Amino acid sequence: MTSSTPPDLQRRAFLRRSGQLALTGTALPFAMNLAALGEAAAFNAPSGDYKALVCVFLYGGNDYANTLIPYDDTHYNLYSAIRGGGSGQTAGGIALAKSALTSTLLNPIAAPVDSQGQTGRQFALNPTMTGLAGLFNTGKMAVQLNVGPLVKPLTRAQYNSNDKVSFPRPPQLFSHNDQQSIWQSSSPEGSTVGWGGNLGDLTLENSLNSKLVFTGISVSGNAVFLSGDTALQYQVSTSGAIxxxxxxxxxxxxxxxxxxxxxxxxxxxxxxxxxxxxxxxxxxxxxxxxxxxxxLSETVPSTVFPTDSLGNQLKMVARLIKGRVALGVRRQVFFVSIGGFDLHDNLIRDHGTLLGRVSAAMTAFYNATVEMGVENQVTSFTASDFGRTLSSNGDGSDHGWGSHHFVVGGAVDGQRYFGEAPPINVTDGTGWPRVYTAAEQWHVGQGRLLPRTSVDQYAATLAKWFGVTDTEMPQVLGNINNFGTPAGRADYPWDLGFMT
Known part of the structure; x- marks a missing residue:
């Protein structure tokens, strides 16, 4: 094909290519598949339209329980008891004091629904996350509860089953490198090809405008999602082009x-x-x-960013969005990151500092999009290797599975929770074969959350806003037909509803 190829033929070529790469039989990447989705979306976009997605990756596996903390007395007391809190709702072990959560209490339009259909739950963010709490309470941020990689819907009993064909699991659960790779490239550690790179391969095959290399840009060094068979990822530093x-x-x-x-x-x-x-x-x-x-010669946004690494990365993203016309793009996905979340030890000492940096940088970035008049066209969201255990190991928490994530932007249906609030529970069933209570169904030991929302659903919701149609969706999200209407699972919908 040449650059004069009709858009419908270009689209079919993209879908054929991405469909071949998607049908891998494992959990697809949470965020980085969207670099390729951007190309599909661009085919459908009206002239002059622009949208960007910004993935903020928390390397190391973020501790969900001290990020989004139960606040109502019933569930706070359960959380505190499991994490070693002191009497009278004071800090202890790896539990935060309830009194420290007042400034980050979330005030949703509607209370979250838990796995038993109850609506009495309240949450607060980590005390250092005042910026994101403010964005939530003013309708600019939503919380997606308990999301993680799934091949298909899975119960606790199915997870424990020896039948891995009928009840497949993502490979190499609880492994940092493998889970990072799965979320970025569809495959465990060792993968050399990611979705952004596959898009680059297609660009070369079709002799499309070379500026499409800027569909996916990493400001965080080498990321497998941008590596292809023949195409290389595009990276910038916080100072600009390399x-x-x-x-x-x-x-x-x-x-x-x-x-x-x-x-x-x-x-x-x-x-x-x-x-x-x-x-x-x-x-x-x-x-x-x-x-x-x-x-980057465009006027720099005047919004003040934090001067740490994540702040500088998101400032560079803002500058690249400001210069989007010069880059000749209508759809972009950016990747930034912050490390240090593997807190088996020193959770109380270090976790709040890291989350404070995430909150400050993402808040500044949202303010910059407002300054540039593109807050409704740019959506940022968090990702991480996995969540962690609810139980304490003494000074930290260990590797887990599902976690809670944040979506920020003017197009977000904000001040709401999406998904089901998981029980506060670490007990492990009785008898053999195990019989689980309702509260024990949604973790797989020590409070490791069994995801109630798949990364495919999360990606599909973002992709739909990005411009990918329902017809195209199965071509770029190979497991999506295991959820929603095609699978007869209305309880696992394609569109989670957090984008307007």
Whole structure:
């Protein structure tokens, strides 16, 4: 195909390619598949339309129980008892004091529904998350409860079953590297191809506008989701485009003419295939660097960002969105990250500091989108390896599965909870085979949440807002037909409702 190929044929080529890559039989990536979805959405988008998704990845596995904390007395007391809290609802063990939660109490339009259909639950955010609490309480943030990778809906008894064919699980649960890889590339650790890279491969196959390389941009170094069979991911630093130093006028002993000569040599076509391919890659990098530099020449948003790593990453995303016209894109997915969440120890000492950085940076980023007039066109959301145990190991918590995540933006149906609030429970059934109470159904030991919402559903909800149609959805989310109407599971809908 050439760039003159009709849009419907380009779309079919994309869907054929992505469909082949999606049908892997494992849980699909939570966030990074959306880099590829962006291309499908762009085919459907009206001229001049722009939307962006920004994934904020919390590396290490975020502790869900000290991020979104039960606040009503009944459930707070259960939480505190499990986590070693003191008498009178005071801090102790890895439990936070209830009095510390007043400033981050969430005031939803409607109370969340728990797994027994009750609506008496209240929650507060970690005390350091005042910015995101404010966004929730003013309708700009929603909470998706208990989301994680699932191949298909799964109960506790099915999870314990030896029948892994009828009741498949995502591979290598509770493993950092594998779960990070699954969420970014559909496969456990060792995967070399991600969804953003697959999109790049398609771009090369179709000879589409080279600026489509900016559909997926990482401001957080190497991320497998942007690696393809032949395409390479595009990365920027918090300072801007990553330059090829010999080709800049400020290097090569300060001699611009030498730098210009080197640049010319790098752009030449060569007879030798290896040399020619090297030059083609170099030329693409030089052209991309030039385009990004031009885009970043736009006026910098005046919103003040935190000066830590995550703040600087999201500030760069805001600048790239500001320069979106120069980049020639209508759909973009950005990846930023913050590490340090593997808190088997020092949870109380370190966790709040990390969450405070997440809250401050995401709040500043939302304010920047308001300043630029694109708050309804940009949605940011959190992701992590997995949640953690509700039970304490003494000074921290251990690897888990499901977790709670936040979605922020003007197009979010905010001040609401979506999904089911999980029980506060760590007991493990009785008898053999095990008989579980209702409260024990939605964890798989030590309060490790069994996800009640799949990453496919989460991704599909974001993708629908992005512009992907229901007809196209199964082509880009290989497990989505295991949920919703096609599977006869109205209790696991494709559209979770958190986007308007």
């Amino acid at each position: 330059k090829i130093r010999p080709a800049t006028n400020t290097w090569v002993y300060g001699n611009p003419s030498v730098a210009a000569a080197i640049t010319s040599l790098m752009r030449e076509n060569r007879v030798h295939k290896l040399e020619n391919e090297y030059n083609a890659v170099t030329k693409r990098a030089l052209d991309a660097e030039s385009a990004v530099t031009t885009a």
